[in-house]
Amino acid sequence: MPDFPDHPFATVPELGAALRDGRTTSRELTEYYLDRCDELGPKYNAVVTVTRDRALEEADRADRELTDGNDRGPLHGIPYGVKDLLATAGTPTSWGAAPFKDQVFEKDATAVRKLADAGAVLVAKLSMVELAGGLGYDQANASFTGPGLNPWDPSRWSGGSSSGPGSAVAAGLVPFAIGTETWGSIVTPAAYCGIAGLRPTYGRISRHGAMALSWTMDKLGPMCRTAHDCGLVLAALVGADPDDESCLDADWTYPVDDAPPRRFRLAELKGTTDRLQQEVADNYQAARDVVAGFADIEEAELPDWPYEEVAGTIISCEAATVFEELVRDGSIREMTAEEDRWRIYSDLMTPARDYINAQRLRRKIQRAMDEFFADYDAVISPTLSTVAGPIDQPFHEWSRGFASTSIGGASNASGIPAVSVPNGFGEKGLPTGLQFVGRAFNELTLLRLANAYQERTDWHTRHPEV
Template sequence: MLPNVIFTSIRELGERLRTGALSPIALTQLFLERLETLGPHYNAVVTTTRDRAMAQAQWAEAEIASGHYRGPLHGIPYGAKDLIATSGGIPTTWGAAPFRNQTFDDDATVIQKLEASGAILVAKLAMVELAGGMGYFQPHASFTGPCRNPWNPNTWSGGSSSGSGAAVSGGLVPFAIGSETFGSILSPANNCGVAGLRPTYGRVSRFGAMALCWTLDKLGPLCLTADDCGLVLDAIAGPDPADPTASQQVFTYDAEPVGRRFKLGVPTGITDEVEEYARRHFEQALEVLSEVATIDTVSLPDLPYEAITRTILAAEAASAFDEFIDRGQAAELTAPEDHYGPYARTAILATDYIRALRLRGRMARDIDALFEGSSGFDALLGPSRWTPATGIDENFRSPVHGNAPDVLGAIGNGAGLPAISVPNGFTPQGLPTGIQFMGRAYAENTVLAIARAYQGLTDWHQRHPPHPS
């Protein structure tokens, strides 16, 4: 019976656990075995937390049997990106060779909240070294090796939450926690054909998570469905005295249908430089969404969105790792370009950083106006990425010319807005593509409702990779 639950939603797993039809111990053992046997095939796992997981599973089984059911995550195994601190001697490597033996005395707040919900930590998952903050441009930028995409292990799972996307897609965990500074949740969600939710900046405490960019970093879930993302966000969101940037707003997931048509905006030119199948699938998704939404094109204000957000990211990353850079430890990183990338970031002028901060304020105000009032949009949408997964040995961007424009990524991360990516098709080579819905600050329930409505009309999220040979 157990193999049939591998690609089962959190909501359904939770109900089976609640009724006793499924055992937390058996479920945890199943996913530990998959992590230990299939994890190396994808380079998706840094550390399995078997002892801690089995102790938590035994406790969950006893609690549920006694009638103390904590909620839909009780007894559900999960993995955490390896920049999230874990206690008990479990390493937190930040994906980087110089920190491969690093440990912390305390769990990060997000780990504490998931434990309080009854979820079971089974693994620390692979990531791009230092969350990509040193300027990498190819998949090999991790001491655990390039993270492989379960749909085709010769392609990349995406960065920097590489292991989180691959582990959910490959059925190694029911859900995972990733982080995003600029694309690091939506990219693996797109490449691996899963749902990935980037919450509003400050919605989830970052206490205990590696700091790359203080004003851009966000933690969020990668799951099989949009509904699962809502269930996980409900458990991890909320104020935290240990993190002064955590919002005081309380989040409660609303899984009920909205009961009205959505109003969606497609930025002009959003698919101009997008790969053929990513563009085609986006256009087909618009046709599907027309059943539940009114869709209009929208002209965005003329601002240098990518320059704003990337300047802030580069300057703050250089500051976050200034001692590491000064000690010359960048030479110990895996990706050759990461040996010199940090030094370029230290050359950013303070005047440029301040200018970017000022322009970010204007950007946030101008974009918020598009969502304002009864005539405003519920969400802006576009392809999650400009291309499906690239080859495991390919540069995914040029070190000189960079990426195709990622306007929604720049706006969403620069202004701290929530977005969710869900799968919207497959190429003839069997690689998934994604569509993203970006909403107003603190409007996670709205973007989740739109994504749920889309998934109710399609079955892309019900397709899963074959077992590796």
């Protein structure tokens, strides 16, 4: 093991400093994390494939370049993992589903290529809910690799659909990972596993080479030890891509040295704490008190739109279209979760007018949300209403009686960014999360808020005994 403290849970800047001052090499780091993936990956059902040969080749290149004075930036020589719906040349990309477990693509996804260009080292393909949850699963055991297990308590779920990235970062198998979110799939495992997760604006990161679930709602994003790490990873991924017409060439750099021009102004939605587990509510109030030291918080209400219905209709219709071939060829019967074998049939029967009307309403929702955020830097809220639930119970059983505000549906329907960071521990010592949601393409403000909170707290330094 390379010689510096708390190594498995070190941040990207800490690992970068150790590389540059000679305390370790990329090869040493890479071999260490490869071994952790081999040893601990099965313990949490977190790893599908360890990419050892590729990783060592990339690590050796990173070391040579650093020796020659060619420094590619903060991610140079840093190992990482990707959710197994991102194509990696010559390595299986399973999409978490049994029918595709031997699927191999010839080229890397754009995000994987960009991380290679930044000098990062791919060590593992990480587990996920089958087909990213697009078939409507209601249980943790919805992947051919088994349920995602939470490193804080393996009898609890790590969250979906980016279950492997959540478990792997929390357990110190990788310093950071790339997840995806259509509705909750980055912020949920981030909150349940006690790490940071950034869902960027729709169109901020290319999805070329990623499995499609919902063409108009899918987003890629970083899952890391800290919000600051998320910003460093995001900076390597942004930019236009001719292979993804939805990806915009919007300027964005990180980090920046200038301080915010004023105190932040945040909205807290009416009823934010009404239907939360008590510990979640208590941790949110304590976090809110910290944030109040650098931000003004006022109660507000979102514009009155059917956010969840619009987002749910769009996802159901687009996912049914994407996966219709599974019905035609009978592969749908190979899904792990029982409900994933039949729910698509009802989605396939959704009238076209419902989808068209949902998209028409979505335009109005996007406009309304943009106008709402003209008055606020962000909405502050608990990320989720409960801690992670037991892996042996359907979601609807252990979450009964609890609910978050409508910001989840509203923000994903409108494609705006969010960041979740840990803010304490609740039932059974499981992590809870604090979330900031902001205006489209305003990730920098959200990171400033999250960084300011993490500078004043130490929840992000806690890690499970693995």
